[in-house]
Amino acid sequence: MSEIVKTITSLVMDAIAVFGIYIVFYGHLSPGGGFAGGLIISFLFILLFLAYGQKKAIKRLPYHFIRRINFVGLLGVFVLFILAVYSGVFELSLWKGQDFSLLSGGIIPPLNLAVWLKVGAGIFMVFVTLSVFRSTQDE
Amino acid sequence: MIELILFFKIIAAIIAIESKNLLSAIVSLGAVGFALAIIMVFLNAPDVAIVQVLVEVVLLVILVRATLHRDLTDLKGKREFFVKVFGIVAVGAFFLGIAWGLISLPVFGSFPETAVSVAVPSEWYLAHGLRQTGISNIVTAVLLDYRAYDTLGEVTVLFSAILGAVVILRKKR
Numbered sequence: 524m525s526e527i528v529k530t531i532t533s534l535v536m537d538a539i540a541v542f543g544i545y546i547v548f549y550g551h552l553s554p555g556g557g558f559a560g561g562l563i564i565s566f567l568f569i570l571l572f573l574a575y576g577q578k579k580a581i582k583r584l585p586y587h588f589i590r591r592i593n594f595v596g597l598l599g600v601f602v603l604f605i606l607a608v609y610s611g612v613f614e615l616s617l618w619k620g621q622d623f624s625l626l627s628g629g630i631i632p633p634l635n636l637a638v639w640l641k642v643g644a645g646i647f648m649v650f651v652t653l654s655v656f657r658s659t660q661d662e
Numbered sequence: 663m664i665e666l667i668l669f670f671k672i673i674a675a676i677i678a679i680e681s682k683n684l685l686s687a688i689v690s691l692g693a694v695g696f697a698l699a700i701i702m703v704f705l706n707a708p709d710v711a712i713v714q715v716l717v718e719v720v721l722l723v724i725l726v727r728a729t730l731h732r733d734l735t736d737l738k739g740k741r742e743f744f745v746k747v748f749g750i751v752a753v754g755a756f757f758l759g760i761a762w763g764l765i766s767l768p769v770f771g772s773f774p775e776t777a778v779s780v781a782v783p784s785e786w787y788l789a790h791g792l793r794q795t796g797i798s799n800i801v802t803a804v805l806l807d808y809r810a811y812d813t814l815g816e817v818t819v820l821f822s823a824i825l826g827a828v829v830i831l832r833k834k835r
Contacts, residue, residue, distance in 0.1 A: 546712075551797035554708035556805065562716040569723060597821050604814055619796050628797040631806045634813075638806075641817055645824045650724060652831045 524574050532574040539567045543643075550635045551628040557635040561642025568647045577654065586651060589644050596641025603634050664704055671697045684729050692722045709801045 543563035546555035572580040607613050613630040620627030671694050678690035695718035702711035787800055787808065795803045805813055 551799055551802050553799060554712060554801070556709065556799075556802050559709075559712045559716055562713070562720060566716065566720055566723075569720070573723070573727070593821070593824065597817060600814065600817050604810070607810075622792065622796060623798055628795065629807075631795065631797055631802060634806050634810075635802070638813070638817060642820065645820055646720060648824055649827055650720075652828050653724065654727065 528574045532570055536567065536571070539563060539570070543567060547635055547639045548625065548632070551631045552623065552625070557638030558642050560635075561639045561644075562646060564639070564643040565646035565650070569650050572650070572654070577651075581651075584647075589648050589651070592640050592644035593648055596637050596639075596644060599637030600634065600641060603630060603637055664701055667697050667701050667704075685726070688722065688725045688729060691725075692718060695721070709799075 543560050546563060547557060547560035550556035550560065568580065568584060571583065607630045619629055626632075674690045674693040674697065678687045678694065681687040681690060695714065699711045699714040699718065702708075702714055787804060791800045791803045792798060795807045797803050
């Protein structure tokens with residue numbers, strides 16, 4: 524794309540990344556959570572993809588890496604569920620913490636993180652599949 | 663205020679259906695989604711509003727990119743007679759069914775004064791949520807703790823949808 528889009532992207536990129544991470548880590552204290560944070564992070568990579576072209580974006584975040592993150596997110600959700608239901612690890616006082624503080628809430632912050640990985644990698648994977656594979660087929 | 667935004671939504675939806683240009687139809691569809699996000703803010707649901715805005719942005723970007731690469735963005739020709747009649751009948755039956763169901767609901771925004779109130783679960787979550795889960799965002803507490811199996815199913819559905827998209831659209835050898 525044009526020089527204007529590239530410059531704006533390079534300026535806004537860090538702010539989007541920080542907001543996407545903030546909304547996940549404070550998902551148990553303020554509005555937000557894993558799903559919204561994952562959408563923001565995937566949108567950051569879609570912006571990179573559209574502004575700098577698919578070669579640079581794929582070089583920064585390889586496709587097999589996205590696929591692995593997608594699987595790790597799903598596996599994380601399942602493992603956290605099994606741990607929480609059958610072992611009760613998250614009922615320990617280590618995870619409970621002080622109310623209204625960042626490190627509190629038992630199972631919810633790690634589950635938010637797993638959902639974040641899953642949704643972010645998944646949405647970006649759909650975008651890459653829709654644009655990259657289709658354009659290579661036409662050539 | 664909400665009625666005004668709903669009116670705007672209906673007009674934008676009609677433009678999205680009737681427009682002959684695909685790009686303007688997509689922009690009208692985006693207007694519907696963002697108006698829905700504003701309604702969610704007015705209904706004191708910031709979580710839903712955030713997700714609605716983000717989904718709308720991603721959807722607009724994907725749809726505009728898919729449209730811009732096509733040569734033919736203007737729709738030509740008329741709709742068939744049977745399709746028109748079937749659409750009118752189906753939409754009419756749908757609206758009649760919804761109106762029939764909505765008559766028995768309580769007035770919008772008010773809790774009914776019955777023996778077993780519909781507001782019992784939400785009040786219970788508000789009263790006990792912080793002590794039981796230890797987090798202050800009750801929406802996340804309901805999503806990831808009280809209704810956690812729902813989230814598990816949602817994540818699995820998302821995963822299988824992405825798997826299906828990748829399998830169908832992959833590069834052919």
